Amino acid sequence: xxxxxxxxxxxxxxxxxxxxxIVCLFIVVLPxxxxxxxxxxxxxxxxxxxxxxxxxxxxIFRAFRQRIAAEAQSQATIYSESLxxxxxxxxxxxxxxxxxxxxxxxxxxIGVIVAIGTATLDLVLRWRSELWPGVPVVFxxxxxxxVGRVKNEPDITGGTVDLRLADAIRAARAVVPHLxxxxxxxxxxxxxxxxxxxxxxxxxxxxxxxxxxxxxxxMNEIRQKVATLADRTVIIYSAVYSDEKGGFFPPAVTLRFxxxxxxxxxxxxxxxxLESGGIGGFVLQPEAIGADAALRVLxxxxxxxxxxxxxxxxxxxxxxxxxxxxxxxxxxxSALPEGSEIRFREPGLWQQYxxxxxxxxxxxxxxxxxxxxxLHERRRRSDAEQDARRxxxxxxxxxxxxxxxxxxxxxxxxxxxxxxxxLTNAETAEFIxxxxxPDLREIKEILADIRHDDLRASQIIGHMRGLLKRTPFELKxxxxxxxxxxxxxxxxxxAATRNVALYxxxxxxxxxxxxxxxxxxxxxxxxxxxxxxxxxxxxxxRTIMGKTVVDGGCGVISISDSGPGIPTENxxxxxxxxxxxxxxxxxxxxxxxxxxxxxxxxxxxxENQPEGGATFFISLPLLPR
Amino acid sequence: xxxxVHIVDDDVSFRTALERRMRKAGYEVATYASAQHLxxxxxxxxxPACILLDVKIPGxxxxxxxxxxxxxxxxxxxxxxxxxxxxxxxxxAIKAGAEDVLTKPIMSDQLLPAVERALAHHExxxxxKARLDELRARLARLTPRETQVFELVVQGRINKQIAQQLGAxxxxxxxxxxxxxxxxxxxxxxxxxxxxxxxxxxxxxxxxIGKVD
Numbered sequence: 001x002x003x004x005x006x007x008x009x010x011x012x013x014x015x016x017x018x019x020x021x022i023v024c025l026f027i028v029v030l031p032x033x034x035x036x037x038x039x040x041x042x043x044x045x046x047x048x049x050x051x052x053x054x055x056x057x058x059x060i061f062r063a064f065r066q067r068i069a070a071e072a073q074s075q076a077t078i079y080s081e082s083l084x085x086x087x088x089x090x091x092x093x094x095x096x097x098x099x100x101x102x103x104x105x106x107x108x109x110i111g112v113i114v115a116i117g118t119a120t121l122d123l124v125l126r127w128r129s130e131l132w133p134g135v136p137v138v139f140x141x142x143x144x145x146x147v148g149r150v151k152n153e154p155d156i157t158g159g160t161v162d163l164r165l166a167d168a169i170r171a172a173r174a175v176v177p178h179l180x181x182x183x184x185x186x187x188x189x190x191x192x193x194x195x196x197x198x199x200x201x202x203x204x205x206x207x208x209x210x211x212x213x214x215x216x217x218x219m220n221e222i223r224q225k226v227a228t229l230a231d232r233t234v235i236i237y238s239a240v241y242s243d244e245k246g247g248f249f250p251p252a253v254t255l256r257f258x259x260x261x262x263x264x265x266x267x268x269x270x271x272x273x274l275e276s277g278g279i280g281g282f283v284l285q286p287e288a289i290g291a292d293a294a295l296r297v298l299x300x301x302x303x304x305x306x307x308x309x310x311x312x313x314x315x316x317x318x319x320x321x322x323x324x325x326x327x328x329x330x331x332x333x334s335a336l337p338e339g340s341e342i343r344f345r346e347p348g349l350w351q352q353y354x355x356x357x358x359x360x361x362x363x364x365x366x367x368x369x370x371x372x373x374x375l376h377e378r379r380r381r382s383d384a385e386q387d388a389r390r391x392x393x394x395x396x397x398x399x400x401x402x403x404x405x406x407x408x409x410x411x412x413x414x415x416x417x418x419x420x421x422x423l424t425n426a427e428t429a430e431f432i433x434x435x436x437x438p439d440l441r442e443i444k445e446i447l448a449d450i451r452h453d454d455l456r457a458s459q460i461i462g463h464m465r466g467l468l469k470r471t472p473f474e475l476k477x478x479x480x481x482x483x484x485x486x487x488x489x490x491x492x493x494x495a496a497t498r499n500v501a502l503y504x505x506x507x508x509x510x511x512x513x514x515x516x517x518x519x520x521x522x523x524x525x526x527x528x529x530x531x532x533x534x535x536x537x538x539x540x541x542r543t544i545m546g547k548t549v550v551d552g553g554c555g556v557i558s559i560s561d562s563g564p565g566i567p568t569e570n571x572x573x574x575x576x577x578x579x580x581x582x583x584x585x586x587x588x589x590x591x592x593x594x595x596x597x598x599x600x601x602x603x604x605x606x607e608n609q610p611e612g613g614a615t616f617f618i619s620l621p622l623l624p625r
Numbered sequence: 626x627x628x629x630v631h632i633v634d635d636d637v638s639f640r641t642a643l644e645r646r647m648r649k650a651g652y653e654v655a656t657y658a659s660a661q662h663l664x665x666x667x668x669x670x671x672x673p674a675c676i677l678l679d680v681k682i683p684g685x686x687x688x689x690x691x692x693x694x695x696x697x698x699x700x701x702x703x704x705x706x707x708x709x710x711x712x713x714x715x716x717x718a719i720k721a722g723a724e725d726v727l728t729k730p731i732m733s734d735q736l737l738p739a740v741e742r743a744l745a746h747h748e749x750x751x752x753x754k755a756r757l758d759e760l761r762a763r764l765a766r767l768t769p770r771e772t773q774v775f776e777l778v779v780q781g782r783i784n785k786q787i788a789q790q791l792g793a794x795x796x797x798x799x800x801x802x803x804x805x806x807x808x809x810x811x812x813x814x815x816x817x818x819x820x821x822x823x824x825x826x827x828x829x830x831x832x833x834i835g836k837v838d
Contacts, residue, residue, distance in 0.1 A: 412708075413708035417638070424646050442645075
């Protein structure tokens with residue numbers, strides 16, 4: 001019966017166009033009691049037209065199986081057969097397969113036949129009355145235009161796909177603006193089990209475009225040609241199953257070879273081609289096909305009549321593009337058709353290391369919080385320090401004023417020296433000028449001397465003013481030797497008046513420290529005054545010895561006197577505020593001195609000398625040279 | 626009056642100014658940075674001179690120098706120069722024989738008269754001293770016997786007593802006495818006594834100094 005049925009086997013026997021004949025088949029084949037004889041068996045025979053080596057059919061099957069396993073209440077047995085129709089064909093092969101299936105499943109009651117692909121469906125329709133009479137059929141991956149062939153079949157349902165060449169062209173235009181040409185790459189259209197109908201659509205779909213067909217060519221030739229394509233062309237890949245050596249491969253694998261040579265982007269129409277080097281397009285999603293078939297099977301297994309389940313389009317075609325290829329061909333996301341999905345986009349750091357990133361961000365936030373708290377504290381501290389410095393500067397100023405007061409008598413005497421010289425010199429000059437023959441050279445000498453003395457006087461006043469000036473605490477590089485020399489100079493007149501011998505012995509070179517020279521000078525003056533006061537009771541031999549030495553990284557100033565020493569157990573008590581041994585002392589001089597020294601990050605201390613007298617030490621860190 | 630001014634001051638600038646002024650006023654000038662310096666080169670007194678001395682000089686002070694010079698028999702008048710008026714120090718200096726005390730800054734119309742006065746003063750004391758030296762020289766020319774006679778004569782002894790004391794004849798004593806009058810350049814006993822007075826002979830004798838017996 002089947003052999004007599006007219007059909008049109010294409011050489012290679014893959015695509016069979018039997019549209020129109022199905023009507024009579026239906027009448028002949030279908031027994032009237034078919035639906036009544038329905039097997040209640042839960043076994044499913046899944047047939048596809050390829051083999052499962054390629055990812056496309058495998059994905060269909062996987063989705064199908066997954067869905068059945070997830071939904072079926074009782075265990076459904078799934079048998080699967082790959083008819084391998086893209087590689088084998090012809091009446092003999094079909095006969096073998098038929099007998100094989102017949103024998104294999106003789107004792108296996110099959111509940112539902114699943115036929116994936118047009119070629120499979122053609123065979124199933126031819127064989128069903130003999131092999132699986134009354135068994136409902138579910139099909140998938142049937143072009144919407146081909147669905148007419150099942151119109152009069154009983155107990156059949158399935159999903160159709162709408163894989164249009166026009167969509168591929170749309171995708172091509174999106175990928176290459178101002179598209180000029182299309183290059184079709186694939187096996188003979190007749191051998192194409194999924195894309196064969198494109199040949200018929202070609203004329204209308206490619207209107208206005210230059211079309212090149214690299215169809216049915218050996219692989220090496222394809223690879224040569226796709227390497228030298230013109231500008232503004234796009235390759236549309238259907239499927240190539242063989243390489244130049246005659247080996248058969250799944251078309252996803254052959255696409256990989258082609259893509260390596262291609263100098264233009266490749267539009268594809270199957271989701272599984274994306275990974276192999278296709279830039280994308282409106283692609284078939286195998287999982288959707290498998291899932292759709294599974295849903296139909298489940299309904300039938302659940303007791304529904306297959307003929308009552310409408311044949312509907314499977315929503316299996318979707319614009320999907322490959323990000324890596326888009327980068328390669330410089331295609332922007334905005335150029336893609338609306339609703340396009342982009343695959344293989346490099347995941348961002350956030351997507352890749354979500355929780356690590358979250359931890360890192362949290363840590364950073366906590367750190368930032370801590371830092372801002374610390375900064376705030378530091379700010380407060382520096383404000384407080386500034387405040388303390390300002391107070392110190394004020395206090396030091398008050399104290400300096402009292403020192404300056406004590407110094408004023410000797411300063412006046414100091415000033416008298418240059419003033420006396422100036423007066424005498426000026427009078428001498430007048431005298432010379434009054435003479436009949438004035439000696440101008442001498443006048444010049446006198447003027448030079450006057451200038452020198454004037455500068456000297458202003459220097460003395462400058463020192464005094466420095467002491468009286470209210471200055472903010474300011475750290476600069478100062479030479480300890482210079483500070484002590486100036487201080488001793490200021491004190492020299494005072495020392496002479498009070499019959500005290502001042503000696504100064506400085507370390508060689510400079511002793512640079514970071515300091516406020518006025519305040520340091522103030523400390524030294526204070527110490528020298530104290531030493532003088534301590535020696536008032538001594539009738540003779542009043543001596544003050546100033547000294548600077550380098551000790552480690554510090555410059556040390558020492559001021560020794562020949563007085564009675566410090567009359568207390570602990571000589572360093574004297575630095576406490578309001579501690580005084582003088583009748584009219586306030587007891588603030590040394591405490592101010594200590595505060596100043598501490599503000600200089602230095603140390604001040606006092607010792608009684610074994611041979612008598614006290615020595616005060618000031619140690620300040622030297623600046624690196 | 627021409628003369629020499631010795632300036633002692635540790636301040637080189639003031640010293641120079643004073644020196645210049647003094648030279649312009651027509652004086653010879655010698656300068657010293659310290660009291661010791663002056664002592665080391667003790668100035669002679671062959672002509673009128675004076676010392677301008679800073680009270681506050683390091684080392685030996687002005688008053689110290691004044692004392693040392695007095696001990697050395699110097700008659701150089703000292704004008705003290707001070708930085709500021711210190712009444713106590715001034716009184717002390719004047720008592721110790723200071724010629725004057727000037728306060729810096731010193732106007733020329735104070736300084737020049739002061740120097741002039743000092744030089745004049747020195748000239749006077751220098752004249753007195755010269756005459757005394759002359760008398761001493763004359764005294765020195767007397768023989769020991771004549772000196773004995775001179776000392777006894779000015780103590781009011783008559784020839785007879787002298788002869789008795791010295792174990793000589795009255796006549797011999799008379800001859801000695803005549804030579805003494807001659808050598809000492811006097812004509813009368815009164816003049817001789819006056820001279821002895823000036824030479825301080827009487828006081829020394831009454832103190833037992835140089836007593837003959």
